[in-house]
Amino acid sequence: MSSTHQVEVLPAATPAASMVFTTVLSQGPLSRVELARRTGLSSAAVTKAVRPLMDAGYFVEAVEDSAPPAVGRPANPVRVDGGRALFIGIKVTADEVIAVLADLCCKIRVARHVPLTVRDPTAVIATIAGLADELLVEAQGYGVRVHGLAVAVSGDVDRAAGVVRYSPFLNWRDIALAELVSAATGLPTTVDNDVRALTVAEQWFGAGVGRSDFALVTVGAGIGCGLVVHGRVVAGAHGVAGEIGHLSIDPEGPLCHCGNRGCVEAIASDSAIVRRIREATGQPVAGPAQALELARGGNPEAREAYARAGEAIGRGIGAVVNLLGPERVIISGEGLAAYDLFAEQIRDAFTSTAFSTAVQCDLITRPLPFEEWARGAAATAIQTFIGSDTF
Template sequence: MPLRPHRPLPLATPAGVEVLTKILTQGPIPRVEIARRTGLSQAAVTKAVAPLIESGFVTDQATTPPGAELGIGRPVSPLTVVPSSVSVIGVKVTPTSLIGVTTDFTAGILNVRHDELTGTDPEAVIDRLVDLVKALIGDLKNGDAVAGPLAGVGIAVSGDVDATHGEVRDSPLMGWRAVPVADLVRQRIRLPIVVTNDVRALTVAEHWFGVGVNADSFAVVTIGSGIGCGLYINGEVVSGAYGVSGELGHLPLAPGDLVCTCGRRGCVETVASSDAILARTRETTGKKDLDLAGAIKLAHEGNAHAREAFDRAGEVIGAALAAMVNLVGPELVVIAGEGVAEYDLYEERMRQAFAEHAFGAAGGCTLMLRSHTFDDWARGAAATVIRSYVRGEPPLQR
């Protein structure tokens, strides 16, 4: 089937944006409940919803409340987003692969494609990324599912990302500096392109479609080859004045003689990343050919050197979590990423260190494990496009 052209949302006022956001993130939801949660009048809600229903983005299908068959209560018409009204593409960039997904308007994954990389040269990676996006667009055109208009493409990359200009300013994991990703992709794919930090994208997905939907504040901490942190505080995912925030992996809490991939000394990542744990285990066991799976196996078998590497990582991660919670006070911290596979090896020491360093009531913050695959990271990139599309933010401004 042909892919329908992009179309703007019929949202003329901030109230309309707020209403659609509530329907998208908390629906199905009745009009009266939207009014209660937003403080808008029911008339204002109805006015905002009417063009969304007329244009096919939202539907109100009446349901029968309990007791209605006995003449008790009135039919309820909850509002819900039509998932197939919009399509979005999200891509997660790693040093070894590209992970692409297509989602509907609710960030439900429709299709997935992976492409292995042989290097991180920016031009070569962008070439492969463009090919991946074109393949996903082809899947949308030829798939059996009903595909909505393609709103845009989200690209998630680790490091310091200038989301306003779509530039990766500094990504130590990729070895990129000042790479204008959005411009390079837009030259070959005429679609809105949103480029963002990967952990922040994952946080947006949790805020709009995950554990953060009803949370007043939360943090997402990712543990793997790098250590990142996304923050949702005061009603918004924090970007920071300079586009940098939540860099938990670069807090100077490790020994000062350890040099980080960012070039600085004593960063949390020098002890607590999966690469650092593997390097420490190789060093102390003398097993230079050991891989991460082997290090995990040794630790589970009780090898003292391997256990020490994980204990040391847990100590530093726990102290870093306490520092973050002491500063910003989230009610929930979600621990995610590929590094959670060995979570049991450092969880006890991490929680001990967190309890030792968390100040007062901050120690009551909930630490929750949530496994994420790379597909979820790509879904986060798509979620950033959905958010920009609803809000009318660049490059999806109305």
């Protein structure tokens, strides 16, 4: 068991300072004038926020090699020094734990993968603690302290309470994960839903940078959706929001594990596609890889299953766009391996479902490896450290 780490506090205690920090983090380097423009703060407020962050080494001047020395008021843009602090991000899947050591700019320095054979919370926490210890040793090599750890899991996660309310893939209910992991690692710990964590990473460092309203839809083992509205990741009053996977689009459709029929997830998740192909062909399809092989080989039942999945996803995205009107929808997740088999159906179903000008919403695909989900967890650890109010 690790000894408890002394917590360092970021010198950005006010909402204005936190806003300045997150703006430079996601959009920097930025001049102080540009910072004032983007945050809507006065130049005096920006200067007041920047100075302590510079003094503590979190901000550095982004000096151009060719730039002449500044005279009078500093004109050089400021950027975040990524190497100033380190964070651990952990993604728990049904059969693997992925851990990354990331810097303050959420750049992955080290990554580790460990197979998960037992899903019992005690065993998973022991695995997390072992990975954290390994990454703390790696951090010593950088000579930089780890300021926090975050764990991302699928399902209903109450981040404020640090509790996993229900995770179907792990079969967990009401696990006080933040408290248990913190006790095991000695690190300040944040727990969040995996899609929401990935949404934070996309908002600050990915395809959502600079966009106040976007959605992230993930396809694969489940169908998830993270939402950013007016610059904030939507968590929902009860920790549940954006559950596109549990939109019922066919009342006569297959039974979902949530108890309803015809949910997007019951039609379009990896396991739903495999099940439909098994039923239609009578073949013992082992999993998503074999299902893909059948479909790409021209098997009509397999191709139909993927087409139906694409239609379900497209209708789900159309519903989200009609409700919230995001500028962009990012489609990601391990299920993108099959994108060529259902891209057309996603687009067609979205187009027919979206109301009027909502159809102008920008749909993009962004394949992300599982390490990016762990990076998403690291982003939530950074968010907690900053005390950001964008969640």
